[in-house]
Amino acid sequence: MQIEQIYTGCLAQGAYYITSNGEAAIIDPLREVQPYLDRLIRDDVKLKYIFETHFHADFVSGHVDLSKETDAKIVYGPTAKPEFEAIVATDNQIFEVGNIKIKVLHTPGHTMESSTYLLIDESGKNHAIFSGDTLFIGDVGRPDLAQKAASMTQEQLAATLYHSLRTKIMRLEDDVIVYPAHGAGSACGKNMSKETISTIGNQKATNYALRANMTEAEFITEVTEGLLPPPAYFGMNVAMNKKGSQSFETVLNNGMRAIHAIEFESVADETGALILDTRNNKDFSKGFIPQSINIGIDGDFAPWVGALIADVSQPIILVTEIGREEETVTRLSRVGFDNLIGHLQGGFEAWQKTGQEIDTVNRITSEQFAKEVKIGESKIIDIRKETEYSAEHVEEAYNKPLASINEWIKDINPDTHFYLHCAGGYRSMIAASILQARGFRNFTEIEGGFNAIAKTNVPKTNFICQSKILK
Template sequence: MKIEQIYTGCLAQGAYYITSGNEAAIIDPLRETQPYMERLERDKVSLKYIFETHFHADFVSGHLDLSNKTGAEIIYGPNAVADFRHISATDGQEFALGNVRIKVLHTPGHTMESTTFLLIDENGKEHAIFSGDTLFIGDVGRPDLAQRAASMTKEQLAATLFHSLRDKIMILPDDVIVYPAHGAGSACGKNMSKETVSTIGEQKKLNYALRADMTESEFVKEVTDGLLPPPAYFGMNVAMNKSGIASFESVFNNGMRKIDADEFEAVTKETGALILDTRPNEIFYKGFIPQSINIGINGDFAPWVGALIADVNQPVILVIERGFEEETVTRLSRVGFDNIIGYINGGFEVWKKAGYDFDTIDRITAAAFAEKVKIGEDEVIDVRKESEYESEHLEEAYSKPLAYINDWVKDINLEKHFYLHCAGGYRSMIAASILQARGYHNFTEIEGGFNAIANTALPKTDFICQSKVLKTI
């Protein structure tokens, strides 16, 4: 028996590849199937099962492509209803894989079909669980994502999760290994550890939600407290995972279409495409195609695209650094952006050499900012998460997280200049590009963000009870 965790950092997602004898199973696969097919070929095993812990909201699964290529059965837990052939297993049902067994533990709460898969080894010992979004390392799945579909409140789902954890998972031996679907950085929980593997015993000691003396009401309160709104694309990804979708290969091939600078304008007008520039912020600000949105590939690229563009059906044209074309299209497809028109052949430099107009972002160093800014007079917008802001921030700065830019952008006064920063420049350049695309040019973005500002003599402060509320700027 062999278990391999295939962890994708940009999505904070773990898929699992299990072999026993000449058979294999894959749990919660990402959309692109080639890495799994290569493993099957390498190990000379056949894929028997594709296990899905639930209908994922944060990425599009590769279950259909894998099943079509291998003939493997797609297995969900109870309550799973989909538009394709699958097995909706019963609680306690077991599936033989070589010399081991995989047992279905129905653990609703995150969603009502959420299921934990228990691996029983060759000796009949309970070896590991693949807990999906039911149990994370240091946290549990948020109970508010499926409330509308389940016709339940988040409190009702949290109460259901409480009993799933205690009746199905906490009763397992302490040495059972825990393999979750996500780690720190995922929006599917709120307090996940950077660790991606643990044990039942360790989680009983360290996970706030698994305290032995915790009552149901305490659990519901703690699990539902402080939940941020889910990213807008989550519901669309769930729908895609329940229905038939285009193959990864067809999406990839469309996205790899090369568009000449001369035909760019016609293609953009014809398709209504959004221009997504994936170059690093350190390069983007110096020159870009007007109306471009900058979300750098070297960061939490796909989640930010999903959160800020939201509509996965939006046509997209890409501006990419040479050599990152395949990675960019692949990462977009993972979160359901299937309508990629192509990318500009030769990138921004070809556009510039052709003599077309381009824009720039007004960016200054933290040192220059420290010399120019008048604290208490000038407006400063901090687009980091609220928790980052509360930890430490520039005095008199306003907390306006990037995730909510579509809400607060309308409060900006076009006539008054302001400064913009995040932690290091990645998120503030996203915000700057969105603002400029919407006609706001009355701002300056700070290179290096708060990490650089912290090294200046500008006054800073830590937690305050309530962030300043931005009325107008």
Template sequence: MKIEQIYTGCLAQGAYYIVSNGEAAIIDPLRETQPYIERLEKDNVTLKYIFETHFHADFVSGHLDLSRKTKAPIVYGPTAKPEFEAIIAEDNQVFKIGNITIKVLHTPGHTLESSSFLLIDEKGKETALFSGDTLFLGDVGRPDLAQKAASMTQEELAGLLYDSLYQKILPLDDDITVYPAHGAGSACGKNMQKETVDSLGNQKKTNYALNQKDKESFIKAVTDGLLPPPAYFGMNVAMNKKGYDSFDEVLSKGLRALSPDEFEEMAEHSGALMLDVRNNEDFAKGFVPQSINIGLNGDFAPWVGALIVDVKQPILLITNENEEEETVTRLSRVGFDNVLGFLKGGFEEWKNSGKETDFVKRISAQQLEDEIKIKKAKIIDVRKESEYNAEHVNEAYSKPLAYINNWIHQINPEEHFYLHCAGGYRSMMAASILQARGYRNFTEIEGGFNEISKTGLPKSDFICQSKV
């Protein structure tokens, strides 16, 4: 028997590849199927089942393409109602893969159809739990994402989650290995550990949600401090439930190379958003006017979802050379399938063709300190609220990037301000959005608060983020 966790850092997502005696199962696959096909061919095994723990909100699963290519059936837990052919398992139903067994445990709470999959090895021992978004390491799945579909409050769903955990999962043996669907950084939980695998026994000791005195205290603990879910989540759920275009078709359309003239014409007539995925340092020096920067070298896909929101939005890409395919792939993982093409030769080709360019006014943290000494300054901090609360420049305004569409209209275009995040990745996104919407009276700080903290600028007292 072999269990492989296929972890994708930018989504903080874990898919699982399980092999036993010539047969395989895959749990919660990502959108692109080729890596799984290659594993199956290398191991010379047949994919018997594709298990889905629930209808995912934060990414588009590869279940449909994988099933089409391998003929393996898709398996959901009880109450799931996909709009395509699938096996809807009963609670405690078992599935054989080679010499092992996968047992379905219906564990509603995160969503109504949420299920965990218990692996029973060749000797009949319960060995591993693929817990989906029901149980994370250090946390549990947030119970507010399915309210609308379920016509239930988040408190009612939290009560279901309590029953699932305390009746189905906590009675299992301590030595069972827990393989969750997500780790730290995912918006599907609020307190996840950085580790991606743990024993159930250790989670029983350390996970706050598994150590509540009663159901009422559990509900309060897991619903306290939940931030609004990213707006694209509902669209991803719909795609996972209803179906989507083949990834191969999406990739083929997105890899259409456009000359600067073609790119410019398509941008003017298609309503496409120009997305520049270069790093913030290169973008600051020069970019296609009106383009938005979301760097590929960070939490790219989640930020695309949070800032662009509409998965049907037409997109034109500006990338570094040979990054086009990776960009289209990572966009498709969160459902942004409507990529119309990319700028052939990238920004350099655009610049060399003599077309208009733009730039972001950027200064160092030391320059910021020097300028503030001689004039009154307004500073906008676009980090998360928890980062701001931990430590910030005195009198800086907290305006998290995730909510820029809410606060951008409060900006006075006549009043100059300084803009920063932690290291420059998020503040450049904010800068590009501001300039695309006509706000230009600002200066962005290179290196963000990481560099500002080294200056003599007055700052609040540091508070450990784990306590805020």
């Protein structure tokens, strides 16, 4: 028996590849299936089952494509209603893969179909669980994502999750290994560890939600406290995972269509496409196609695209670094952005050579900021998360997290200048591009963000500015 955790850092997502005596199972596969097919050929094994822990909200699964390629059966837990051929298992149903067994444990709460898969090894011993979004390392799945579908409140779902954990998971042996679907950085929980493997015993000892004497009421309060609104694209990804989606190869072929710089603008206009520039923030600030939105590929790319563009049906036309077109298309497809028109042939350099209009962002260094800023007079917007801001920030700065830019942008007075920064420049350039695309040019973005500002003599504090409106 072999178990491989296939972890994708940009999504903080773990898929699992299991083999035993010539047969294989894959749990929660990503959308591009070729890496799994390559493993099957390498190991000379036949894929028997594709297990899905639930209908994922944060990424599009490769289950349907993988089943078509291998004839493997797709398996969901009880109450799931997929709109394609699949096995909807019963609680405690057992599936055999080579010399091992995989037992379905229905663990509703994160979603009502959520299930944990218990691997029983060749000797009949409980070896590991693949817990999906039911149990993370240091946390549990948030109970607010499936409220509408389940016709339940987040408190009712949390109560359901409480009993799932205590009647199904916490009763397992302490040495059973825990393999979750996500780690730190995922929006599917709020307190996940950077570790991606643990044991039941360790989680009983360290996970706040698994305290031995925790009451149901305490669990509900602690699990629901401090939940941020889920990204808007989550519901669309759930729908794609339930219905099935077009093949990854189709999406890839569309995105890999090279569009000449002379045609690029007219194609964007004709299709209503958003121009997404995935270059790094330093290069983008020096020059870009007007109205472009910058979300750098070298960062939390796909989650930010999902959070800020939101509508997965939005037509998108790409500007990428040369040679990174396929990587960009792949990462967009993972979160359901399938309506890709193509990419700028030859990258931004090709656009420059045509002599067409170029825009720039007014960016200054932290040293320039230190010379210019007048605390108490200058307007400063810090777009980091609330937790980052509350730890330390520039005195009198407003906290307006990037995730909610579509709300706070309405409060900006276009006649009042302000400074804009994040932690290191990645998020503030996203915000700068959105602001300029919507007609705001009354700001200065700070290179290096708060990390650079912290090294200057600009006054800093952890006192929270209560003002809400930028007038």
